[in-house]
Amino acid sequence: MKNNTWNSYDEAAMKELNNISDSYIDFLSENKTERECVSFSVKEAEKKGYKNIEELDSVNPGDKVYAVCMNKAIALFNIGQEPLVDGMNILGAHIDSPRMDIKQNPLYEKDGLAYLDTHYYGGIKKYQWVTLPLAIHGVFVKKNGEVVNVNIGEDENDPVFCVSDLLIHLASKQMDKKGSVVVEGENLDILFGSIPLKDEEKDAVKKQVLNILKEKYDVKDDDFISAELEVVPAGKARSLGLDKSMVLAYGHDDKVCAYASLLAMLEVDNPKRTSCCLLVDKEEIGSVGATGMRSHFFENTVAELMNLCGVYSELNLRRCLRKCKMLSSDVSAGFDPLYADVFSKQSTCYLGNGVVFNKFTGARGKSGSNDANAEYLAYIRKVLDDNNVSFQMAELGKVDAGGGGTIAYIMSLYGMEVIDCGVAVLSMHAPYEVISKADLYEAYKAYKAFISVE
Numbered sequence: 001m002k003n004n005t006w007n008s009y010d011e012a013a014m015k016e017l018n019n020i021s022d023s024y025i026d027f028l029s030e031n032k033t034e035r036e037c038v039s040f041s042v043k044e045a046e047k048k049g050y051k052n053i054e055e056l057d058s059v060n061p062g063d064k065v066y067a068v069c070m071n072k073a074i075a076l077f078n079i080g081q082e083p084l085v086d087g088m089n090i091l092g093a094h095i096d097s098p099r100m101d102i103k104q105n106p107l108y109e110k111d112g113l114a115y116l117d118t119h120y121y122g123g124i125k126k127y128q129w130v131t132l133p134l135a136i137h138g139v140f141v142k143k144n145g146e147v148v149n150v151n152i153g154e155d156e157n158d159p160v161f162c163v164s165d166l167l168i169h170l171a172s173k174q175m176d177k178k179g180s181v182v183v184e185g186e187n188l189d190i191l192f193g194s195i196p197l198k199d200e201e202k203d204a205v206k207k208q209v210l211n212i213l214k215e216k217y218d219v220k221d222d223d224f225i226s227a228e229l230e231v232v233p234a235g236k237a238r239s240l241g242l243d244k245s246m247v248l249a250y251g252h253d254d255k256v257c258a259y260a261s262l263l264a265m266l267e268v269d270n271p272k273r274t275s276c277c278l279l280v281d282k283e284e285i286g287s288v289g290a291t292g293m294r295s296h297f298f299e300n301t302v303a304e305l306m307n308l309c310g311v312y313s314e315l316n317l318r319r320c321l322r323k324c325k326m327l328s329s330d331v332s333a334g335f336d337p338l339y340a341d342v343f344s345k346q347s348t349c350y351l352g353n354g355v356v357f358n359k360f361t362g363a364r365g366k367s368g369s370n371d372a373n374a375e376y377l378a379y380i381r382k383v384l385d386d387n388n389v390s391f392q393m394a395e396l397g398k399v400d401a402g403g404g405g406t407i408a409y410i411m412s413l414y415g416m417e418v419i420d421c422g423v424a425v426l427s428m429h430a431p432y433e434v435i436s437k438a439d440l441y442e443a444y445k446a447y448k449a450f451i452s453v454e
Helices: 011-029 036-049 206-218 221-224 252-267 297-306 314-322 337-342 374-386 408-414 435-450
Strands: 064-069 073-078 089-096 099-110 115-123 134-141 147-152 190-193 227-233 238-240 246-249 275-280 325-328 355-358 390-394 417-422 433-438
Touching: 011 036, 011 064, 011 238, 011 246, 011 252, 011 435, 036 064, 036 073, 036 134, 036 206, 036 252, 036 275, 064 297, 073 252, 073 297, 089 435, 099 190, 099 206, 099 221, 115 206, 115 390, 134 221, 221 227, 221 433, 246 390, 246 435, 252 275, 252 417, 252 435, 275 297, 275 374, 275 435, 297 314, 314 408, 325 408, 337 355, 355 435, 408 417, 417 435, 433 435
Parallel strands: 089 275, 089 325, 325 417, 355 390
Antiparallel strands: 064 073, 073 275, 099 115, 099 227, 115 190, 134 147, 134 227, 238 246, 246 433, 355 417
16 A cells, blocks of 8 residues: 555644645535535635636736636636746636436425425436435526525525435335436435415425425526526535544535635746636536536637737637646545455555546546646656655556546647546545545645646
8 A cells, every 4th residue: 555645744734734624624515516616716716816807908917817607617817927828737627516406397296295306417326315414506597687596405494305215114126126226317306395285285285385485585486497406415514534534525526626726726826837727517417518628618718818918819829728737636536445346456546645646537448538648747746746745646446347537638639738636535426425634635735836836
C-alpha cells in the first residue's frame, strides 16, 4: 500500500485541513443541486471581487470575471499578465450528481395515498434509494416568469419524503431478482401525502396536497410542467469514523472536486497566466444539453472575454483554447477492501493517500477516454512536487471490470492538455458516499498550485 498522507501533517496543516473540511461539510449540506451550487459560487466570487461579464465593457489583466449559463453552470476567470491568446490554466468539474427528478405530470393518487412520479437521473443502483428520508430541491417557474424556489426536507421542522419498499415477510420473489430489477425505475415514486380533503370523493388526498402547495408556494397542478424539482437525500453531511477522518455525504461526485476547485480559484490573486474555474452540469448523463460540457457555453464565454480584452478573432480563440492546460477535476473509485476483486491493487487509489490522477478513464480498451500525454504528466509531476502535494496514480478498477468517463475528452477536442485529477470515493453514486478529508485537502493544494504556476 502507498504512503498515507495523514502521517505528513504538522499542527498547522491539520488546522488548515480541518477548516477546509468543516467548510466543505457546510457547503455540501446546503448546496445539493446545480442551481444551488451556482448561486453559492456567485456569492462567494463576488465577495472576492469577481464581476458579471455581462455588466462589463472591457477587461484588463488583474480583473476577475464570471459568466453563468441558465443558473446551472458557471465559469470564473482571473485575468493574468500573459496574453489571453497564450492560453489559460483551467480547473473543470461538474456539479450535478445522481438523483431522482420529478416528472412534468407527477402528482397522482392511488388507494388513498398521494405520490410524485419520478425519473432517475444518472447511474444509480435503484434499490439504494428506497426507505431513505428524501428532500425536494428546485424551482417552479410560473407562466408569468415568476420563479418559486423549493427546499422541503432539510429544515428540522420540515417533513421528509421516501420511496417505500416491500416488507421482507412478503418479499420471497423480490429477493430472487437480479439487483438491477429488485426495484424498478417506475416504482421509484415519492410518497407525498395521505390526508383526504373533506367532502371530496375522488382524488381527495391529491386535492389536499394541492391545497398545501397552493398555500405554501402559490402553485397549481399544471405548474409542475415548468418545474425542475430534484429528489435528494435529506440531511446534513457528517464526519465519518471515530477519528473523524472522513466525510459521509450525498454528492461527493463531483462536488468535492468542484468545491476544492472553487476554493483554490478564489484564493489566487494576480496570476501570471489567466486561470479559469469551470463548473458544469449534465456530466452524469453524458455532458449533454445547453448547460453540459458538450455545449458551446465555455467556448462562447471565452470568445466574449477575448472581445472585452480587445483581442478577439476566430484564430485567436482557437489558439487560446489549444494552448490551455486543464485539470479535469473529477472523482475516482477508491479501493474498497470489501470488494477487492474488482480492483488492481497496484493501479488503484486509496483513501488518505492524496489527490488522484487518472491518465485515462473509459471502458473496454480505453473507449471514450482522454489519454493524457506523457509530457503533460511530467509537467504535472513537477508542479505537484514543487508544492509538496501528495498524489497517486490510478485506474477505474480492473481492465474488464467496467469503466466510466469525465469531461476530459470533451475539452481535449480543442487540442489542449487535459488530465483527470480528483478525490478517491467509496460507494460512488450511492445516496451517501465517502471521502477522506486528507484527500480533499491535497486536491485543494493541487488545484491551487496548478492555477498559480508561472
